[in-house]
Amino acid sequence: MLANSLIVLDFETTGLSPVQGDRAIEIGAVKLENGIVCDRFQALMNPGQPISPFIESYTGISNQMLAKAPSCQQVMTDFAAFIDGSNLLAHNASFDARFLNSEFDRIGETVRGEFACSLLLARRIYQQAPNHQLGTLIDYKNIAANGRFHRALFDAEMTAQLWLIMLQELNTGYGIENISFSFIKRLAKTPKAKVNALLASYTSKDVNY
DNA sequence: TGCCAGGCCCTCTTTAGGGCCTT
Numbered sequence: 552m553l554a555n556s557l558i559v560l561d562f563e564t565t566g567l568s569p570v571q572g573d574r575a576i577e578i579g580a581v582k583l584e585n586g587i588v589c590d591r592f593q594a595l596m597n598p599g600q601p602i603s604p605f606i607e608s609y610t611g612i613s614n615q616m617l618a619k620a621p622s623c624q625q626v627m628t629d630f631a632a633f634i635d636g637s638n639l640l641a642h643n644a645s646f647d648a649r650f651l652n653s654e655f656d657r658i659g660e661t662v663r664g665e666f667a668c669s670l671l672l673a674r675r676i677y678q679q680a681p682n683h684q685l686g687t688l689i690d691y692k693n694i695a696a697n698g699r700f701h702r703a704l705f706d707a708e709m710t711a712q713l714w715l716i717m718l719q720e721l722n723t724g725y726g727i728e729n730i731s732f733s734f735i736k737r738l739a740k741t742p743k744a745k746v747n748a749l750l751a752s753y754t755s756k757d758v759n760y
Numbered sequence: 761t762g763c764c765a766g767g768c769c770c771t772c773t774t775t776a777g778g779g780c781c782t783t
């Protein structure tokens with residue numbers, strides 16, 4: 552079942568590319584079970600390098616805050632225990648997956664769960680949205696947002712709420728129930744012009760697709 | 761708000777280019 556034990560996560564980082572030496576500075580995540588947030592994880596981590604004024608401004612996380620934070624190794628070890636092989640979700644998952652893989656590589660961990668992407672799904676089912684940035688979609692769907700975007704836990708919470716709304720609308724709009732994780736991934740990879748046809752053709756046999 | 765990268769996805773495409781997303 553899709554909503555069972557799904558970890559929604561978000562990284563704040565020193566930049567865009569771990570290949571270029573960028574590191575994680577904060578991880579936030581919520582655990583969804585049966586459509587309900589049942590656990591949370593949040594931690595700043597010291598990347599061992601100063602962050603730029605741009606990142607300080609963008610995230611509200613300062614070098615002073617990170618100087619007091621535990622190491623990436625310590626935090627990511629704790630986070631590996633938190634996710635424990637669950638399937639994963641993020642907004643623009645390719646970005647978070649790169650950093651999760653990079654930070655896990657450094658501590659000898661591997662990502663065992665599968666990743667889904669709320670951005671790809673939103674681009675399919677909200678084709679009329681002004682754009683598909685997380686903040687825009689939260690506003691577009693009138694989801695209550697009391698917090699600061701670009702902090703990891705808040706973005707993870709908002710991504711989780713957006714995800715649940717999308718599942719609910721797939722249910723009410725297309726009669727799709729008990730949708731599988733793999734069907735959502737299939738939907739996210741379907742060309743936009745063929746999304747409606749796929750949804751209209753959905754049958755119960757797709758539950759375990 | 762920009763740069764760095766990479767995946768997705770569209771189009772005046774596929775022998776390519778550029779916008780959108782993430783920090």
